[in-house]
Amino acid sequence: MKGCYCLIIYVKRKSQIKVGKQLGVLEFKKGIYVYVGSAMNSLEARLNRHLSDSKKLHWHVDYLLKDDNCKIIDIIYNIDKKVECDISQYLKTQTNGIKNFGCSDCNCESHLYYFKNRSEAIEQVKNAYDSIAIEYDFFKI
Numbered sequence: 001m002k003g004c005y006c007l008i009i010y011v012k013r014k015s016q017i018k019v020g021k022q023l024g025v026l027e028f029k030k031g032i033y034v035y036v037g038s039a040m041n042s043l044e045a046r047l048n049r050h051l052s053d054s055k056k057l058h059w060h061v062d063y064l065l066k067d068d069n070c071k072i073i074d075i076i077y078n079i080d081k082k083v084e085c086d087i088s089q090y091l092k093t094q095t096n097g098i099k100n101f102g103c104s105d106c107n108c109e110s111h112l113y114y115f116k117n118r119s120e121a122i123e124q125v126k127n128a129y130d131s132i133a134i135e136y137d138f139f140k141i
Contacts, residue, residue, distance in 0.1 A: 003043045004084045006125045007035040007050060008074035008118065009064065017070075019063040023100060028064070032073075032115045034091060034125055035061045035102060038084040047075060051141070060102045061112070073118065075139040076125045083134055084111065090128035 015028045037059075039046035049055055050065060051072060057063055064070050088108045091097070097110025115121035122138075129136040 001043045001079055002040045002082075003077055003079040004036070004038040004082060004087065005043065005047060005075055005077035006087065007037070007061065007072050008076070008121055008125070009033045009035060010071050010073045010118070012069045012071075015067060015069045017064060017067050019060050019101070020057075022104075023060065026098060026101075028070075028098075029114060032118050032121045033064075033098075034113045034115065034121050035064075036084045036088045036091065036111045036113075037061065037102065038082050040082055043077065043079070047077070060104075064112075071141075073141050074122065075141070076122070076129070076136050077139070078129065078134050078136045081134055083129075083132060086132045086134075087125070087128045088113075090131050091124060094124045094127075 011028050013030050016025050018025050085106050085108050088111050091113045095113050098112040102111030
């Protein structure tokens, strides 16, 4: 199964986290972040990897998720279509992104977006999917 996903990530308190070599140390406010990604080989394996505590740090989001202060609380995903940049472009119009986070393989400014609360984040992700007429599923952790 292949597809795209949005990880709804809770950051418990303001933190400074080193995110790879190029991005360096970034400051994350307390709140909710939405990370937009894709897995065009195995969506289930990718999501299980993101949920795992034991993994090699490879993607920007791995550095964020390894911090004890950060936790995935929901996942919204679609099957078969690669729409991560479409979702990201929509979210960019609704809130602020973390510049250059998670988008080294595309032309987006970011694939990580900040929201003050969970309900707003979920609503905006659903609106993003609706804006491109793509069906999605919701998984609460």
